Structures are given as structure tokens and as C-alpha cells.
Amino acid sequence: MDNVTEEYKTLVAIAEKTGGEAGSFGSEDAIYVVVHGNNILASHALPGVRIEATETEDGIDANITVEAGVTVPKPVHLCFGHLATMGRQVIKSRIRLEEKASAEFQAHCIFPNAIEFLHAMEGEIHLGPHSNFSYREVHVHGPEGRIDVRPVSRVRIGEGATYRGDFTLVEGRVGNLAIDIDVEAFGRRSRVEITSKVYGKYDDFCQVRDIVRLTGPESSALIKARVVLKDRSQGKFLGLVDGAAQGARGHVDCTEVIQGEAKAVASPVVQASHPEAEVTHEAAIGRIADEKIQGLMAKGLSTDDAIDFVVSGLLR
Amino acid sequence: MLEPQLLFVKGIEVEREGNPILRGISMQVKPGEICGVLGRNGAGKSSLAYAIMGLPQYAPKSGRVWFNGQDITDWSVTERARAGITLAWQHPARYEGIPVRDYLSLSNPEAGENELSEALKLVQMESHYLDRLVDKGLSGGERKRIELSSIYLMKPKLAILDEPDSGVDLLALGEVMGLFKILATGGSSVLIITHREDVAAACDRSYLMCAGKMILEGSAEAVKRYFLSQCEPCLDLEPSKAREVAASHG
Numbered sequence: 054m055d056n057v058t059e060e061y062k063t064l065v066a067i068a069e070k071t072g073g074e075a076g077s078f079g080s081e082d083a084i085y086v087v088v089h090g091n092n093i094l095a096s097h098a099l100p101g102v103r104i105e106a107t108e109t110e111d112g113i114d115a116n117i118t119v120e121a122g123v124t125v126p127k128p129v130h131l132c133f134g135h136l137a138t139m140g141r142q143v144i145k146s147r148i149r150l151e152e153k154a155s156a157e158f159q160a161h162c163i164f165p166n167a168i169e170f171l172h173a174m175e176g177e178i179h180l181g182p183h184s185n186f187s188y189r190e191v192h193v194h195g196p197e198g199r200i201d202v203r204p205v206s207r208v209r210i211g212e213g214a215t216y217r218g219d220f221t222l223v224e225g226r227v228g229n230l231a232i233d234i235d236v237e238a239f240g241r242r243s244r245v246e247i248t249s250k251v252y253g254k255y256d257d258f259c260q261v262r263d264i265v266r267l268t269g270p271e272s273s274a275l276i277k278a279r280v281v282l283k284d285r286s287q288g289k290f291l292g293l294v295d296g297a298a299q300g301a302r303g304h305v306d307c308t309e310v311i312q313g314e315a316k317a318v319a320s321p322v323v324q325a326s327h328p329e330a331e332v333t334h335e336a337a338i339g340r341i342a343d344e345k346i347q348g349l350m351a352k353g354l355s356t357d358d359a360i361d362f363v364v365s366g367l368l369r
Numbered sequence: 370m371l372e373p374q375l376l377f378v379k380g381i382e383v384e385r386e387g388n389p390i391l392r393g394i395s396m397q398v399k400p401g402e403i404c405g406v407l408g409r410n411g412a413g414k415s416s417l418a419y420a421i422m423g424l425p426q427y428a429p430k431s432g433r434v435w436f437n438g439q440d441i442t443d444w445s446v447t448e449r450a451r452a453g454i455t456l457a458w459q460h461p462a463r464y465e466g467i468p469v470r471d472y473l474s475l476s477n478p479e480a481g482e483n484e485l486s487e488a489l490k491l492v493q494m495e496s497h498y499l500d501r502l503v504d505k506g507l508s509g510g511e512r513k514r515i516e517l518s519s520i521y522l523m524k525p526k527l528a529i530l531d532e533p534d535s536g537v538d539l540l541a542l543g544e545v546m547g548l549f550k551i552l553a554t555g556g557s558s559v560l561i562i563t564h565r566e567d568v569a570a571a572c573d574r575s576y577l578m579c580a581g582k583m584i585l586e587g588s589a590e591a592v593k594r595y596f597l598s599q600c601e602p603c604l605d606l607e608p609s610k611a612r613e614v615a616a617s618h619g
Contacts, residue, residue: 343426345462350446351422351455352475352523362475366466366502 060089060136068132068161071191071224077130085130088113090142102129102156112143112173121151121181129156133172134163141171148176150184150214157187162202165195165225173203180214182240187217194225202230212240212269218247223368227257227286236265238272245274250368253286253315260289267294267301267330274303281364282315293322296330305334310341310367312360374435375400375558376421376454376527381432383420390416392581394432398527403549403559405572405589407596413581414562415459418531421560422456423449437526453526459535459562461516463504469515470499476523488518491548493541509536517548521555528552531562546571566593 064087065078077083078095084102087095091108098104101123106115119125133144150156164170180186194200202222210216220232230251238245245265253259259282265274276292288311294303305321321334341363349359376398383391390413398404408414419427421434423446433442441449464472473485480488486496492514501507503515513536520528530549537545549571552559561572569575575592577585585595 342462344458345464347422347424347446348458348462349475351450351458352519353447353450354475355447362467363464366464369466 060092061087061094063136063165064089064094064132064134064161064163067134067163067165067193068130071161071163071193077127078132083127083130084125085132086115087132088134088142088144090135090137090140099125101125109143109145111141112145114145115147117146117148119150119154119156119184122153123151123156124154125156129158131158131160132163133160133174134165135170135172136166137170138166138168139170140167141173143171143173143175146174146176147179148186148188149179150181150186152181153183154181155185158189160188160190162190162192164200165193167195167200167228168197170200170228171203172200174205176204176206178206178208178216180208180210180216180243182211183213184211185215187219189219190221192222192224194222194228196225199226200228202228203233205233206235208234208236208245210236210238210240210243210245210269210272213242214240215244216246219250220248221250221368222259223250223252223364226255227251227253227259229258231260232262234263236263236274238265238267238269238274240269241271243269243272245272245276247274247276249278249280251278251280251288252364252368253280253282253288255284255286257282257286258288259286262291264291264293265295265303266297267303268297269301270298271300271302272298273301276303276305276307278307278309278319279367280307280309280317281312281367282309282317283312283360284315285313286315288315288317290317290319290336291322292320292334293324294332294334295324295326296332297326299327299329301327301330301332303330303332305332305336307334307336308367309336309338310364311338312341373400374398375437376560377435378417378421379433379435381420381429381434383416383427383429385416385426390581391420391427391429394420394581394583396576396583396586398558398560400558401553401556402573403553403561403571405561405563405569405575405592406578407563407566407569407575407592408578410564412564412578414564414578415531416581417578418456418529418560418562421529422446422454450525454529455520455523455525455527456529457513457516457520457531457533459531460509461512463507463512465502465504467503468499469501469503472503472515473499473519473522476519480522484522488522489515491521491544491551492517493544494518510538510541513537514541514545517545521548521552524555525557527558527560529560529562532564533561534563534565534568566596569593569596
């Protein structure tokens with residue numbers, strides 16, 4: 054068996070455990086792309102969806118278009134990863150949903166052996182009128198080492214369109230994470246939901262920066278972050294919603310839970326650039342209550358297992 | 370010949386923020402019995418439960434606790450639970466995002482869907498609760514009954530039930546009290562902490578607590594009679610007065 058096949062099998066096996074439906078990769082009725090480093094190992098599209106991907110020096114550059122009126126029935130799986138301990142991977146993408154298109158993308162970012170690695174995702178997302186797009190990004194890192202993760206997205210949302218973004222990094226070490234999402238909901242009644250779930254350990258650094266500008270009349274946004282930090286990890290959250298149009302409504306909701314010597318900063322920022330906008334926020338930083346941990350210890354769990362159990366619920 | 374004891378507490382003293390809350394408590398629970406600790410609010414009953422369970426903030430400054438023949442005074446909560454002690458809290462914690470199914474499975478990872486449903490049925494809950502979350506969406510009474518179900522699934526050697534009736538509606542109260550017998554029949558000893566004489570009446574034997582002291586031990590009926598005729602609400606007493614009351618009981 055050659056190396057390429059082995060890499061494909063390993064990445065896909067992990068991806069299928071992290072929200073990928075078993076058998077999606079390699080299936081004739083599924084859309085998927087599998088990239089190891091800067092090698093496109095597999096790519097498959099269906100009518101109504103165009104994928105143009107090229108290999109670059111340190112990653113890939115891809116254009117993905119879902120044509121007008123097309124509803125993609127199954128999630129589109131994007132598997133990006135590397136099995137090496139050191140290196141870099143930069144994924145540049147432009148995703149466009151044309152009018153009334155609908156699709157759910159699941160990105161699986163898999164670096165099980167990384168010790169010193171840079172993984173950057175530079176994405177532009179354009180949603181046409183009345184389109185519907187969900188983007189879920191799940192990371193799997195190994196238990197050791199550090200990895201620099203830089204997911205950067207610029208999203209523009211047209212009239213009546215919906216964007217749902219869900220970023221999850223709860224397995225293995227986070228390393229050094231800097232999520233940077235900037236959304237402009239310029240279309241009337243456009244809608245944004247952004248959820249980030251991160252579990253930092255050891256000396257991980259987790260920075261989440263979600264910015265939404267509601268420039269479309271009656272547009273709405275929900276930014277939600279659940280960050281759990283333990284050991285000596287640090288977290289910094291900035292969630293900003295600017296209500297910049299008539300009838301725009303937004304809410305920022307951040308909960309950070311700290312254990313051990315972890316430190317957290319939460320900055321929910323609401324701004325009403327338009328007098329008829331309504332934006333609200335809530336934020337909390339706290340420890341896991343002793344009564345929760347002791348309640349589970351009274352069932353025989355160790356302290357660490359009790360904390361992990363509580364965290365698994367918070368990040369679900 | 371001495372009677373076998375499952376739990377033996379000898380002269381434990383516990384302080385919180387410099388105030389004595391358990392003062393020379395001695396008691397025992399026999400294998401398979403349902404034993405009650407009755408007392409007014411503020412008598413120290415829950416503190417005794419926490420001390421037996423091993424909560425660090427209730428560690429005794431003197432006295433010893435034996436369980437199943439072993440001195441467990443210095444054991445952690447986890448070690449005590451693994452040895453067979455568990456506690457159903459008066460106000461069980463809530464766990465955001467955790468389904469009831471996962472929560473109950475902690476008590477018995479081998480239990481299948483039928484056993485989980487059966488455990489809920491014992492406290493008058495339908496199996497659809499397995500898909501609910503153990504969070505603010507449950508009422509206090511529902512959360513309480515789920516906790517009792519989890520105790521049943523755990524099949525501990527000693528189940529400490531702290532105010533098992535609190536928040537439970539009258540219709541479900543019969544099932545909750547019936548659970549004491551089911552636990553005992555299944556081989557568990559049950560230690561019931563309560564301020565209600567009708568709950569204590571379901572016990573084989575009872576203690577009466579007042580101001581951090583055990584002031585009476587006897588049949589459930591005798592303790593209930595004394596409680597109804599003699600006890601004042603400790604919560605209404607100044608700590609110094611409460612100590613006087615306790616001292617008057619010897």
C-alpha cells in the first residue's frame with residue numbers, strides 16, 4: 054500500500070468519527086475533498102456544485118460554487134489535515150452560494166501527530182439571495198505539542214440568506230488558536246448564527262474574535278461562544294454585533310469556564326449604529342461549581358473525569 | 370457478640386468558618402437497614418451527610434468514620450463512592466447539555482435502555498425523560514427523582530438520601546418512599562436525612578439531631594414521638610442558644 058492511500062485512509066477514518074457520515078468519502082452520491090498537506094488526495098462533486106481546486110506551495114486554493122436553486126441533500130465534506138509532526142498547511146477558499154442554493158459544509162481539520170504546525174484557513178463566503186449555508190468546522194489534534202490554528206473567514210450575506218457557522222475544537226490540544234470571523238449581513242432579513250466551542254488545556258491560548266455587522270434592514274445575528282479553560286490555558290473572546298440598519302437585532306452570548314490556573318477575558322460588545330436597531334449581550338466567566346464535581350465524584354468519578362463530564366455537556 | 374456495622378461514626382467534630390456544626394457525633398448503620406436522621410432545619414443533618422460522604426469542607430477535626438470494617442476518615446469522595454457509599458443531594462446539581470440517559474449511565478454503565486427506563490418508572494417518570502437534559506429545564510422535583518433513580522441504578526452498599534421528599538409532589542411521594550424499601554431489599558443500607566416525621570416513620574430505626582448533636586436513638590416511632598412533642602425549630606435559635614438546647618439534652 055503506498056503512502057497516499059495510507060494518508061487518505063487515516064484522515065478519512067478520523068473524519069468519519071468527527072461528524073462525517075461513515076461512507077461519505079468515496080461515495081458516488083456524496084461531495085467531498087480530501088487534502089493531505091498540499092496534496093489533493095480525492096475530490097468529488099455532483100451536478101449543481103463546482104469544485105475547482107489547485108495545489109499551492111503549502112496548501113490548496115479552491116473555488117466552490119453551489120449553483121442557483123440547487124439544494125445539496127447531504128453534507129459536503131472537506132477533509133484537511135496532515136499526519137506529520139511539523140509543517141504548515143494553508144487552505145484558501147472562496148465559497149459561493151448562488152440565489153436560493155442550500156448546502157451544509159463540514160470541514161474536518163485533522164492533525165493527530167502535529168507538534169509544531171501552522172494550519173491556516175482563509176475563507177471568503179458569499180451567500181446569494183435566499184440561500185442557506187451551514188459551515189461546521191471540527192478540529193482533531195493530538196494530545197501533545199502545539200499547533201497554530203488560524204481560521205479566518207470573511208462572510209457576506211445577501212437578502213433573506215442564512216449563515217450558520219459552528220467551530221469546534223474540543224479534542225486534543227488546542228495549541229495556539231485565533232479564530233477571526235468577520236460577517237456583513239447586508240441583505241434585508243439576512244440571518245447569522247455563529248457558535249464557537251473550545252476546550253483549552255495545559256498552556257493553550259484560545260482567541261475567538263467574531264464580528265458581525267448588520268447592515269441589512271431587519272437582519273439578525275446570534276454570536277455564541279462556549280470556552281472551557283483548564284490548567285494554565287488562557288482565553289480571550291471578543292464578540293461584536295453592530296446593529297447598523299433599521300430593525301436589525303443581535304445578541305452576543307459568551308460563557309467561559311475556568312479551572313486550575315486558567316485565565317479568561319470576555320468582551321461582548323454591542324453597538325447600535327442605527328437608532329432602530331436592538332442589540333443585547335450576556336457574558337459569564339466562572340468555575341465549575343464544587344457541587345457539580347462532588348455530585349459526580351459521589352458516583353465514583355475521579356475529579357478529572359468529573360470535570361471532563363461537565364465540560365462535555367457545556368461543549369455539546 | 371457485637372452486631373455487624375456497615376457504617377460506624379465515632380465522635381466526629383466538624384467546624385465551618387470557626388463554628389462547630391457537628392459536635393461529637395456517633396452513630397451506626399447496620400447492613401440492610403433503613404436508618405433515619407431526624408431533626409429540625411439547621412440541626413446539622415446535611416452536614417453529617419456531607420461528612421460521611423467525605424466532602425473536604427466537612428472533614429472532621431476529630432473523630433473517625435469506619436465503613437465496611439475500614440477506617441475511611443481520610444478517604445476522598447471518589448474513594449468512598451467506589452467503596453459503596455453514595456449520596457442523593459437535597460438539591461442535586463444540574464448539568465447543562467447532559468442528557469438524562471448519560472447521567473443515569475454514570476451510575477451503572479452496563480445498564481441498557483430497559484433498565485434505565487425501569488429506574489425512572491420507580492419514581493413515576495416516563496422513559497421519554499431519558500432524552501431530556503439534566504439542566505434548568507427540569508423542575509426541582511423532577512431533578513430530585515432522577516437523582517433517586519441514579520442511586521437505584523448504582524446499587525450502593527450505603528445510600529445516603531438527603532431530604533429525599535423535598536420538591537417531590539404528593540402523588541410521587543409514595544413511590545419515593547417505596548424506593549427506600551426497594552433499595553434495602555436489593556441489598557443496600559439506606560440512611561435517610563429528613564425533617565419530616567412521616568418520612569422518618571418509614572425507617573427501621575432513627576436518630577434525632579439537634580444543634581449538631583445526636584440527642585436520641587431509638588425506634589422510628591419513639592424518635593418521632595419525641596420530635597413532635599419536644600423539638601423547637603433550631604433555625605430560629607441563636608447559635609449560643611442552640612448549644613444550650615443541645616447541652617440540655619446531655
